[in-house]
Amino acid sequence: MSQTVAEKNTGTQTPSVMVRLLRRPLALTGLIIIAVVVLAAVFAPWLAPYNPYEQFFEGLTIEGAPLPPNAQFWFGTDLVGRDLFSRLIYGAQTSLIIGVVANGIAVVIGSAVGISAGYFRGWVDTVLMRFTDLMMAFPALLLAIVLAAIFSPSLWIVAMVIAMVNWVQIARVTYTETRSIAERDFVVAERAMGAGAGRILFRHILPHLLSTIIVWATLGIATTVLLEATLSFLGIGVQPPIPSWGNIIFENQTYFTSAPWLVFIPGVAILALALGFNLVGDALRDILDPTQQGRH
Amino acid sequence: MLAYVARRLIQTALILLGISFVTFVLLYLVPADPARQIAGRSATAATVENIREQLGLNLPFYEQYLRYLGGLLNGDLGRSYLQKTEVSELIASRLPASLLLMVGAIFCELVLGLTMGVVAALKRGSRTDDTLMIASFVGVSAPQFVIGILLLYVFAVKFGWFPIGGYGTFAHLVLPSITLGFLGAGWYSRMMRSSLIDVLRQDYIRTARATGVTRAKVLFKHALPNAILPIIAMIGIDIGLFMSGIVVVESVFGWPGIGQLAWQAIQRVDIPIIMGVTLVSACAIVLGNLLADLITPLIDPRIKLR
Amino acid sequence: APALAEDIKQGGSMTVTYKDDVSTLDPAIGYDWQNWSMIKSLFDGLMDYVPGTTELRPEIAESYEISDDGTVFTFKLRDGVKFHNGRDLTAGDVKYSIERTVNPKTQSPGAGFFGSIKGFEDASSGDADGLSGITVVDDHTIKFELSRPDATFLHVLALNFAHVVPKEEVEKHGADFGKHPVGSGAFKLSEWTLGQRLVFERFEDYWNPGVPKLDQIIFEVGQEPVVALLRLQNGEVDVPGDGIPPAKFIEVKNDPKFKDLIIQGGQLHTGYVTMNVKMEPFDKPEVRKAVNMAINKDRILRIINGRAVAANQPLPPSMPGYAKDYEGYAYDPEAAKTLLAEAGLADGFETELYVMNTDPQPRIAQAIQQDLKAIGINASIKSLAQANVIAAGGEEDQAPMIWSGGMAWIADFPDPSNFYGPILGCDGAVPGGWNWAWYCNEDLDAMAKDADAMVDPAKAGEREVMWRDIYLKVMEDAPWAPIFNEERFTIRSERIGGDDKLFVDPVHIPVHYDEVYAKDVQ
Amino acid sequence: MTKARAKDITSATGLLEVSGLTVQVATPAGARTVVDDLSFTLESGKTLCIAGESGSGKSMTALSLMQLLPKPMARVSGGTAMLAGRDILALPETEMRQVRGQHIGMIFQEPMTSLNPVLSIGKQLSGAISAHGGLSDSAIRARALELLDQVQIPEPARRLKQYPHELSGGMRQRVVIAMALAQSPQILIADEPTTALDVTVQAQILALIRKLQADLGISVIMITHDMGVVAEMADDVLVMQHGRMVEHSPASVIFSEPRHPYTQELLSAVPRLGEMTGTTEPKRVAARPGTGPDTPLVPEPLVSVKDLTVRFDIKGGILQRPVQRVHAVEGVSFDIRPGETLSLVGESGCGKSTTGKALLNLIPWKGDIRVGGRSTRGLAPRAMRPVLRDVQMIFQDPYASLDPRMRVGDLVAEPLQIHGLASGSELEDRVAYLFKRVGLSTDQMRRYPHEFSGGQRQRICIARALSLSPKLIVADESVAALDVSIQAQVLDLLQDIQNETGMSYLFISHDMAVVEQISHRVAVMYMGRFVEMGGRAQIFENPQHDYTKKLMAAVPVADPSRPRRAFMERAEDLPSPVHELDHVPQQQIARDIGDGHMVWEDHAGNGASGPAHQS
Ligand SMILES: Nc1ncnc2c1ncn2[C@@H]1O[C@H](COP(=O)(O)OP(=O)(O)OP(=O)(O)O)[C@@H](O)[C@H]1O
Ligand SMILES: Nc1ncnc2c1ncn2[C@@H]1O[C@H](COP(=O)(O)OP(=O)(O)OP(=O)(O)O)[C@@H](O)[C@H]1O
Ligand SMILES: [Mg+2]
Numbered sequence A: 001m002s003q004t005v006a007e008k009n010t011g012t013q014t015p016s017v018m019v020r021l022l023r024r025p026l027a028l029t030g031l032i033i034i035a036v037v038v039l040a041a042v043f044a045p046w047l048a049p050y051n052p053y054e055q056f057f058e059g060l061t062i063e064g065a066p067l068p069p070n071a072q073f074w075f076g077t078d079l080v081g082r083d084l085f086s087r088l089i090y091g092a093q094t095s096l097i098i099g100v101v102a103n104g105i106a107v108v109i110g111s112a113v114g115i116s117a118g119y120f121r122g123w124v125d126t127v128l129m130r131f132t133d134l135m136m137a138f139p140a141l142l143l144a145i146v147l148a149a150i151f152s153p154s155l156w157i158v159a160m161v162i163a164m165v166n167w168v169q170i171a172r173v174t175y176t177e178t179r180s181i182a183e184r185d186f187v188v189a190e191r192a193m194g195a196g197a198g199r200i201l202f203r204h205i206l207p208h209l210l211s212t213i214i215v216w217a218t219l220g221i222a223t224t225v226l227l228e229a230t231l232s233f234l235g236i237g238v239q240p241p242i243p244s245w246g247n248i249i250f251e252n253q254t255y256f257t258s259a260p261w262l263v264f265i266p267g268v269a270i271l272a273l274a275l276g277f278n279l280v281g282d283a284l285r286d287i288l289d290p291t292q293q294g295r296h
Numbered sequence B: 001m002l003a004y005v006a007r008r009l010i011q012t013a014l015i016l017l018g019i020s021f022v023t024f025v026l027l028y029l030v031p032a033d034p035a036r037q038i039a040g041r042s043a044t045a046a047t048v049e050n051i052r053e054q055l056g057l058n059l060p061f062y063e064q065y066l067r068y069l070g071g072l073l074n075g076d077l078g079r080s081y082l083q084k085t086e087v088s089e090l091i092a093s094r095l096p097a098s099l100l101l102m103v104g105a106i107f108c109e110l111v112l113g114l115t116m117g118v119v120a121a122l123k124r125g126s127r128t129d130d131t132l133m134i135a136s137f138v139g140v141s142a143p144q145f146v147i148g149i150l151l152l153y154v155f156a157v158k159f160g161w162f163p164i165g166g167y168g169t170f171a172h173l174v175l176p177s178i179t180l181g182f183l184g185a186g187w188y189s190r191m192m193r194s195s196l197i198d199v200l201r202q203d204y205i206r207t208a209r210a211t212g213v214t215r216a217k218v219l220f221k222h223a224l225p226n227a228i229l230p231i232i233a234m235i236g237i238d239i240g241l242f243m244s245g246i247v248v249v250e251s252v253f254g255w256p257g258i259g260q261l262a263w264q265a266i267q268r269v270d271i272p273i274i275m276g277v278t279l280v281s282a283c284a285i286v287l288g289n290l291l292a293d294l295i296t297p298l299i300d301p302r303i304k305l306r
Numbered sequence C: 001a002p003a004l005a006e007d008i009k010q011g012g013s014m015t016v017t018y019k020d021d022v023s024t025l026d027p028a029i030g031y032d033w034q035n036w037s038m039i040k041s042l043f044d045g046l047m048d049y050v051p052g053t054t055e056l057r058p059e060i061a062e063s064y065e066i067s068d069d070g071t072v073f074t075f076k077l078r079d080g081v082k083f084h085n086g087r088d089l090t091a092g093d094v095k096y097s098i099e100r101t102v103n104p105k106t107q108s109p110g111a112g113f114f115g116s117i118k119g120f121e122d123a124s125s126g127d128a129d130g131l132s133g134i135t136v137v138d139d140h141t142i143k144f145e146l147s148r149p150d151a152t153f154l155h156v157l158a159l160n161f162a163h164v165v166p167k168e169e170v171e172k173h174g175a176d177f178g179k180h181p182v183g184s185g186a187f188k189l190s191e192w193t194l195g196q197r198l199v200f201e202r203f204e205d206y207w208n209p210g211v212p213k214l215d216q217i218i219f220e221v222g223q224e225p226v227v228a229l230l231r232l233q234n235g236e237v238d239v240p241g242d243g244i245p246p247a248k249f250i251e252v253k254n255d256p257k258f259k260d261l262i263i264q265g266g267q268l269h270t271g272y273v274t275m276n277v278k279m280e281p282f283d284k285p286e287v288r289k290a291v292n293m294a295i296n297k298d299r300i301l302r303i304i305n306g307r308a309v310a311a312n313q314p315l316p317p318s319m320p321g322y323a324k325d326y327e328g329y330a331y332d333p334e335a336a337k338t339l340l341a342e343a344g345l346a347d348g349f350e351t352e353l354y355v356m357n358t359d360p361q362p363r364i365a366q367a368i369q370q371d372l373k374a375i376g377i378n379a380s381i382k383s384l385a386q387a388n389v390i391a392a393g394g395e396e397d398q399a400p401m402i403w404s405g406g407m408a409w410i411a412d413f414p415d416p417s418n419f420y421g422p423i424l425g426c427d428g429a430v431p432g433g434w435n436w437a438w439y440c441n442e443d444l445d446a447m448a449k450d451a452d453a454m455v456d457p458a459k460a461g462e463r464e465v466m467w468r469d470i471y472l473k474v475m476e477d478a479p480w481a482p483i484f485n486e487e488r489f490t491i492r493s494e495r496i497g498g499d500d501k502l503f504v505d506p507v508h509i510p511v512h513y514d515e516v517y518a519k520d521v522q
Numbered sequence D: 001m002t003k004a005r006a007k008d009i010t011s012a013t014g015l016l017e018v019s020g021l022t023v024q025v026a027t028p029a030g031a032r033t034v035v036d037d038l039s040f041t042l043e044s045g046k047t048l049c050i051a052g053e054s055g056s057g058k059s060m061t062a063l064s065l066m067q068l069l070p071k072p073m074a075r076v077s078g079g080t081a082m083l084a085g086r087d088i089l090a091l092p093e094t095e096m097r098q099v100r101g102q103h104i105g106m107i108f109q110e111p112m113t114s115l116n117p118v119l120s121i122g123k124q125l126s127g128a129i130s131a132h133g134g135l136s137d138s139a140i141r142a143r144a145l146e147l148l149d150q151v152q153i154p155e156p157a158r159r160l161k162q163y164p165h166e167l168s169g170g171m172r173q174r175v176v177i178a179m180a181l182a183q184s185p186q187i188l189i190a191d192e193p194t195t196a197l198d199v200t201v202q203a204q205i206l207a208l209i210r211k212l213q214a215d216l217g218i219s220v221i222m223i224t225h226d227m228g229v230v231a232e233m234a235d236d237v238l239v240m241q242h243g244r245m246v247e248h249s250p251a252s253v254i255f256s257e258p259r260h261p262y263t264q265e266l267l268s269a270v271p272r273l274g275e276m277t278g279t280t281e282p283k284r285v286a287a288r289p290g291t292g293p294d295t296p297l298v299p300e301p302l303v304s305v306k307d308l309t310v311r312f313d314i315k316g317g318i319l320q321r322p323v324q325r326v327h328a329v330e331g332v333s334f335d336i337r338p339g340e341t342l343s344l345v346g347e348s349g350c351g352k353s354t355t356g357k358a359l360l361n362l363i364p365w366k367g368d369i370r371v372g373g374r375s376t377r378g379l380a381p382r383a384m385r386p387v388l389r390d391v392q393m394i395f396q397d398p399y400a401s402l403d404p405r406m407r408v409g410d411l412v413a414e415p416l417q418i419h420g421l422a423s424g425s426e427l428e429d430r431v432a433y434l435f436k437r438v439g440l441s442t443d444q445m446r447r448y449p450h451e452f453s454g455g456q457r458q459r460i461c462i463a464r465a466l467s468l469s470p471k472l473i474v475a476d477e478s479v480a481a482l483d484v485s486i487q488a489q490v491l492d493l494l495q496d497i498q499n500e501t502g503m504s505y506l507f508i509s510h511d512m513a514v515v516e517q518i519s520h521r522v523a524v525m526y527m528g529r530f531v532e533m534g535g536r537a538q539i540f541e542n543p544q545h546d547y548t549k550k551l552m553a554a555v556p557v558a559d560p561s562r563p564r565r566a567f568m569e570r571a572e573d574l575p576s577p578v579h580e581l582d583h584v585p586q587q588q589i590a591r592d593i594g595d596g597h598m599v600w601e602d603h604a605g606n607g608a609s610g611p612a613h614q615s
């Protein structure tokens, strides 16, 4: 949205959204977390102390057990003796693409479908929501298996599958909320003014759904990162030995009593990423919500 | 409303038809030969061919599909290739467990999630709020396997309060429900919090407060009904989700639900089971959503069913 | 100390868990890890093995005779063998059962094992109702005529697929017989709650009064092995049927509580990497040999916590015909590189390594991947569900390399021939077959045929040598890179007694249910 | 009537002493004082009227006394308010809760947003009645019915089951009043309690409050801009401007000798019924150069409505099937010519807003509506757009009709953008111009709706509707919440625009004095039908229908010396537009009594005995 009439017209510019974000300690924390992950993803080759694929001979005990965190391997080693720290850094890339890009696309599709169906009612509603039902009931795992066989596995396919199957819940929830918002008087007033559907949907209803969407988007980060591991397990996503936070957890979760670091450290990474986005999202919502102004 | 329900049920039938078709196509495309699966590693090519013929797997796709549909109309879901049992029998044997777990899990999600959400909304910005936020994110990001085993270890093995997995009594239901509830509670609490915050600053809450009603009443009578809409939608979704099975929790707790059946079938391309489970869970999903759609206008009277 | 067989009192109960559901208990059909030895306890066949060993012995047959040319087998049945429904078992039932297995309508995965019986072609194609080669001489005598001498025939008759079922019950339950099994075994099925549990009860009228030892076995299905282990510690489970989960292995092994309860045993298993000889560059023997030399098996053994021994040939060490003195391709990356260079691939190449997706297989594949990389082979891993890997292996041009772990090859019966036919012979190198290396050597096929025609027990040694040579010749062509032979580590509760061998029985996998006993009733 | 309920703690004292009350709101630019050092005393059993400019801090004052200021934006930064020896500004929440409802009842300004959309009227009322517990269900229900009856809502038993959006604006307002009265508080704070009400009901409510006062000795703080209401109610008057008190005197003094210039301005701006007697044209028309009263209006109607009928189903039972029907508008026909103002007056709930909404196709209707000759029946939203370019509506409830998440500047700019009429700096200028014209300052453009007072929001809505310069504006109670000086300004503005551009208005109002000033023609509506329609002079000077006469009589007069009307128990049941599904409405016959002065009568009836009740 370009600058609005109201904004241009006043001399006292309120500080930009970014500046206001930076002023909030929690939001700042969130931004830092995100920045760290993004930097790790982008500069992995320079940041990682070891090659993430190298299976160190000294990375396993004689019995073949992985090493707990120590001076040489800061976060310990995994089940084949690779450096977990380096794998985490490299895995950030995958996890960002899944958790942020794929999940983001799902959120966008879902909100668009939910809002449209909730607002238009009639056959648009029927078609969109029944399609949503259909997609919700769609056997995604099966699709994964088929795709795995047809294409060579890649991150983008798993991202696509996640985007394709994950939008449905968001669609349902925004649909329900939109139905209620669409009955509010100000929407009627907009219609009375001749406002087109696009304007009503995106400028008037969408902002009211923002908090819902932020909740789903940020929580979705954690679940999609884990979902990626399941799908990759069936063969469509990243294949071993390429690391992702999800598959590190997935591969090792049965070992969590004997090698807890293999589950908890990547778990904390996922948690931090999701929390980071949530902190920023929460702050953004407050900043964008006029009725919250006055609290800082 | 009756007309609406009738229309929705017809649409449901169409959706099921669509799902059955899509699933069938996918299964047709899955690069694993069911006949081979049945025949096993020592079978001769002739045996495989023979099996393929008997199952009609050599027929053209559309014919296979029509055959399946024909069976479906007669209530026949077919026989499992590998389990050698009627699919309907297999599903029926697991349906009660799945339903039970669904109820338990949704109950836990609601109790945990709504409480957390309400508290967080009321204490917005406080340390409690922050703690609850982290708790919900832990719930969402934690692998269910780990949570399940931890709960089992602490409450079943160490304290002996609950059986170590299994199915049958109420005590069996508690831990798996909590495990699932913990995950769901993360979602519910965040949703509840955000929608309650929106509601709490509406004018009508002020009106209610002006009459001097207790905080609890303001919350439960005036605010919650407004804030609950997205939660209803989420319950609708969860009904479907849980009916399509939750593999990890089921296997950790030895819970004989649909999830394990489906997972094994997918791994081994047992087409009739996959089809059956998909259709059953599609039914649950569609009905769950229908239920949610029917309930929303009862809660928000401005919404009309059309 | 294990008590003497005669002293062991009957009684008590045992609980066994499995993660996966039990699919069917129909002996003609069941071919799973779970149901294999359950069927062995519910049904009996003419032949069986001495518990805990690979040594053949008659079961409901009292005695048998083999004609000199090795094509006629005559069995005398025991008296007093009863089905669970009370009826006496007769030679007619034996004939019926085998014909049922061969009948295409049964869709038995084991039909092919009976290929040497006369009339097999007609019966298996559905042209004839029965097998002309089986004759019921009288109620207690049955005669098999073979179309060719078959040294493995006794083993075949010990397979579940040859176990005896009562016709009337099969007809009564039709397709659901597998859910209502009635046999003549030591146990009978008393309860089956789908997806949850099965209960076996001692069959009072079992022909062998000393067996079984237990009154009851409860099978619980659908439980994670990790949890089964917890329950074992808690005294709720006696045998976790899936063994010790890899994730818990070191923990359990080092736990003094479990020290006496862990049992180790060999298995008729080999894990190997297949190289598709029809796909470039694995059509070059040098490349295949290079791969053999590139893999550091010791490191792989370490990754799987030493639960195996390194392999250098297709046969496992406990199999007759195993070449003890054969050295195979030693680990030597430098030599491997040289070989590659000889094949004109000094710069290495790109390929794919298929693997089944359950732990620890992908880990093993990654170790292999790293080793291959060291000699310049860039193998990307395709980790898929079992069914998909098997399907890919059955295509001529799909999977260049497959790590066999988790899918094959545990022997059906303890005979060297069992490692050849479907997985190395020309018969298996067909679309949808199990010969994923697509290796087909007519000479060896002929040799194998000759070896299997040596029925005379006196010639057993000679036959062994022949098989040994076949496998060594295979190794010269190196369609496989054998990696290891898995050892089985299992655990049982303190309550359950019996010779250790019973818990790692090479045939009654995973446990010989008939012979183990409950200590608390002693 | 009301039982004198147990009045614990403060034994029936309505004495409230406020001193030095200061309220601040936080804005991005820093704290702003909206109520500045306000002190007054509310005597027990007396009525204090707070009048003043829109946005002068009246509502803020009221809210701060209830400790209901919108947190965390607004807070009391100084002052005390002593009630029975306690400072209610400093009471902790739990104790304050005891005060609310029981000791001080409050009526809020905006009725739509003040009611919970998802709770039925009955639930909300009984919640208020039993807020402090201790009543049986049947007692609660009885009390709820009694309250609805007191505020003259027809068919109270059914209304209990209805939801706010199913009620007309006036009925909602009455529900809010009923909630405030629910626990018979000693002090009643009423923020514009009757702005949305038609004069007859307004008179009833005012009389009711006076009766309560007499019976129970309650004290009242009444916030209003209607000097007629002030004159009718006040013992003392407090006039506010810019957050400060400018005058505080007994009512008689204020009206007879206002001292502060603002007060004088306020009083002089009060429109008085009958002011216009003898003229046919609206007040400002004379200002229009070049047109005389005899200029014939263009004959071609801009809007022509024939047999407009709107009915709403009332659903019931678990199956949500229609069980009854509200006959909101029943066969109404009228024309609006270009440059003409048609006023719609009538009892609350008679279907005025519904008629207006039908013109914009916002609700389903039957009959025939033509705008500029074109039928709007069943037009799709896209096809409606050019029509909406010509017909705009100012909604009755300004707060609810503004998107709370948009800046008001953008809200006003929106219609122009939608119809692509302006962009860039032209748009800005246009919006700034509109702000100025409705009496708002341009620096308020950046604020959000909730940061405005009720009157300010109403002006934003007016600016919005004006922005398109449509041919017709449906103005639904558009000046109701404005203080008289602003109201006068806005009315002048509306008329000036009409004079300049020939805009037409469908002016919906219950304020007869305003209607008299602005209309060319007036239609009187009753129970979904027109009962009388004609030129302004015809209606005001020669009312024919009983209901019209009654309306005229009920108008409050801004003269405290006039004897105040007593509360009248209703003689008969209020009529209701709710009917069974198979109800066939009675036929009516129109009678033209000359010069387009129409009077409708029941088919069977004779004379002017249309409505079912007379007073
Ligand atoms: N949240 C807020 N933020 C900033 N300014 C506010 C906020 N709420 C109210 N105001 C301002 O406070 C002033 C007083 O508002 P108040 O609602 O008390 O006016 P009022 O006297 O009741 O007017 P009206 O008669 O129009 O209702 C107004 O100028 C308004 O714009
Ligand atoms: N959505 C609806 N559902 C049911 N009844 C409705 C609905 N909207 C309006 N009504 C009913 O229609 C009638 C006319 O309502 P309307 O809003 O037109 O009244 P009004 O004349 O504008 O009154 P007021 O002056 O109080 O605003 C009322 O009885 C009201 O209860
Ligand atoms: Mg106000």
Ligand SMILES: [Mg+2]
Pocket: D168, D169, D170, D352, D353, D354, D396, D476
């Ligand atoms: Mg109205």
